[in-house]
Amino acid sequence: MAVGELTRRHPACGSELEHGPHEYTWTCKYDGTELVELDHPRHCSGWTAAEADLCVMLRQVHVTMLEKAPLNATAGVGGRFRLECSPAVVAGLAGLLLGPRRVTEVHGAEVVITMLGEGRWQLSEVSPPLSAGVIRQ
Numbered sequence: 001m002a003v004g005e006l007t008r009r010h011p012a013c014g015s016e017l018e019h020g021p022h023e024y025t026w027t028c029k030y031d032g033t034e035l036v037e038l039d040h041p042r043h044c045s046g047w048t049a050a051e052a053d054l055c056v057m058l059r060q061v062h063v064t065m066l067e068k069a070p071l072n073a074t075a076g077v078g079g080r081f082r083l084e085c086s087p088a089v090v091a092g093l094a095g096l097l098l099g100p101r102r103v104t105e106v107h108g109a110e111v112v113i114t115m116l117g118e119g120r121w122q123l124s125e126v127s128p129p130l131s132a133g134v135i136r137q
Contacts, residue, residue: 006057008096013044021046032093038083053119054092062107068125080126081109089121 010016011022017101023041028034041073044136065081085093090113093103116122 001032007098009098011044011047011051014043016047016052018052019044019047036127050092050119051096052091054079054096056122057089058106063111064123082124082126083109083111083116083121084116084124085111085121086116086118087113088119 004014008137009052011019013019014028015024020100022044023046025038025041027036027042061083068081093106093111097103105111110126
C-alpha cells in the first residue's frame with residue numbers, strides 16, 4: 001500500500017509535533033494553513049515522538065523525490081527511488097497507516113527493510129540494473 005495524505009492517521013488537534021493528551025478548541029489543517037474555532041472543546045490523545053518523526057520523514061522523502069524528479073526527466077532517466085528503513089521504521093509506518101498494514105512503497109519509492117540501525121532510514125536513487133537474467137528451476 002502506498003502512503004499518501006489520504007491513507008495515514010493525523011492527530012485530532014492537527015499538530016504533528018510531539019505532544020501529550022489535551023483538550024483543544026482550535027484546530028487547523030495538517031499543513032497548518034487554516035485555523036478554525038470549534039463550537040465546544042474536543043480531546044486529542046496526543047502524538048508520540050516517533051509519530052512526529054515519521055511525519056517529518058514522509059514530508060522529507062516526498063520533497064526530495066519531487067526535487068530530484070525534474071533532473072531525472074531532463075536527463076532521460078526514469079528516476080526510481082528506494083526507501084531503506086530499519087524494521088522499527090517500517091513498523092511505525094504500518095501503525096501510521098489507515099487500512100492495510102503492509103508498507104511496500106512511500107510516495108512511489110519502494111520500501112526495503114535493511115539493518116541500518118534502530119530507527120534509521122535513507123532514500124536512495126536506484127539506477128537501472130547493470131545485468132539481469134533468469135535461472136531455470
